[in-house]
Amino acid sequence: MADAKLNVGFLGLGIMGEAMARNLMKSGLFASVTVWNRTLAKCQTLVSEGAKMAETPAAVVSSCDITFAMLADPDAALAAVFSDNGVLKGISAGKGYVDMSTVDEATSTKIGEAVTAAGGRFVEGPVSGSKKPAIDGQLIIMGAGDKELYEQCQPAFGVMGKKSFYLGATGAAARMKLVVNMVMGAMMGAFCEGMALADKSGLEQSALLEILGLGAMANPMFAMKGPAIMGRAYPPAFPLKHQQKDLRLALALGDALNQPLPVAAAANESFKTAKALGRGDEDFAAVYEATQK
Numbered sequence: 001m002a003d004a005k006l007n008v009g010f011l012g013l014g015i016m017g018e019a020m021a022r023n024l025m026k027s028g029l030f031a032s033v034t035v036w037n038r039t040l041a042k043c044q045t046l047v048s049e050g051a052k053m054a055e056t057p058a059a060v061v062s063s064c065d066i067t068f069a070m071l072a073d074p075d076a077a078l079a080a081v082f083s084d085n086g087v088l089k090g091i092s093a094g095k096g097y098v099d100m101s102t103v104d105e106a107t108s109t110k111i112g113e114a115v116t117a118a119g120g121r122f123v124e125g126p127v128s129g130s131k132k133p134a135i136d137g138q139l140i141i142m143g144a145g146d147k148e149l150y151e152q153c154q155p156a157f158g159v160m161g162k163k164s165f166y167l168g169a170t171g172a173a174a175r176m177k178l179v180v181n182m183v184m185g186a187m188m189g190a191f192c193e194g195m196a197l198a199d200k201s202g203l204e205q206s207a208l209l210e211i212l213g214l215g216a217m218a219n220p221m222f223a224m225k226g227p228a229i230m231g232r233a234y235p236p237a238f239p240l241k242h243q244q245k246d247l248r249l250a251l252a253l254g255d256a257l258n259q260p261l262p263v264a265a266a267a268n269e270s271f272k273t274a275k276a277l278g279r280g281d282e283d284f285a286a287v288y289e290a291t292q293k
């Protein structure tokens, strides 16, 4: 007999979470998808498409076999779990909790230990890929923690992403994601400085883009963000405040390990400057504005 379909939950319907939850719904693989968002009104779109809604994280978790979360940062991830009516209040034996937010290892470990102590199972599953890959179900998922739960999540990961990696004990995926985004932040910082210098020295930025795109430094990120930078308009796919958070967390990891990270530290300063200029909610390409002050 085929396995009964699972009931799954989703906490956090921001840029990423809404698209990821929608893909779970559209797949038809699950008996139900129950959603929660801190600002509850943001659940309405998915509810109109067939999702169930719950008023608290505890209510989602208690009605679901596996609950996924995609929340802003460590504070948000911890609040969803440990607050009154948080995840912990809904956990019972065997339930799965999969936090896909980008957080640091300490946050993930604290959540994993609490979920496990309550009888549940925990996987961390941060992702690479932004708004469009989330919509297209083409994310790259970095998993760590309970291996059995990770395997049980494969159908869900398969509709949200194009590939998933099991990296080991809780913390490994958090670290990997921070390393990946540290590289990305440094690349974006260098790219924006190049665009600024090209412009100031009388060169066409479009020519720089084309030249970079034809050589060994060609990459989708420069190709995608270049036009936004030239137009100085940055509708958010990956909000700048989240990239700065990731650099901050990666630098803290480097500090803890006494690993010098001078390039990332310099990039972080540019992102802090852009955030101070009020660009935090815009796309992270808005770090270009830090080169213009």
Ligand SMILES: NC(=O)C1=CN([C@@H]2O[C@H](COP(=O)(O)OP(=O)(O)OC[C@H]3O[C@@H](n4cnc5c(N)ncnc54)[C@H](OP(=O)(O)O)[C@@H]3O)[C@@H](O)[C@H]2O)C=CC1
Residues within 6 Å of the ligand: 011, 012, 013, 014, 015, 016, 017, 037, 038, 039, 040, 042, 070, 071, 072, 073, 075, 076, 077, 079, 080, 100, 101, 102, 103, 127, 128, 129, 130, 131, 237, 238, 239, 242, 243
């Ligand atoms: N956007 C991207 O390209 C990518 C983002 N990520 C990571 O995914 C996560 C989500 O990103 P994204 O969707 O872009 O972010 P958004 O800013 O669009 O959404 C953030 C979500 O977190 C919720 N939230 C914020 N603070 C709290 C809190 N204190 N308690 C409970 N919920 C809270 C928000 O709720 P509310 O609606 O009420 O504000 C919202 O649902 C982040 O960790 C980010 O770094 C990873 C890969 C790509």
Ligand SMILES: O=CCCC(=O)O
Residues within 6 Å of the ligand: 102, 127, 128, 129, 130, 181, 238
């Ligand atoms: O954390 C955000 C990652 C964005 C991306 O991989 O394009």
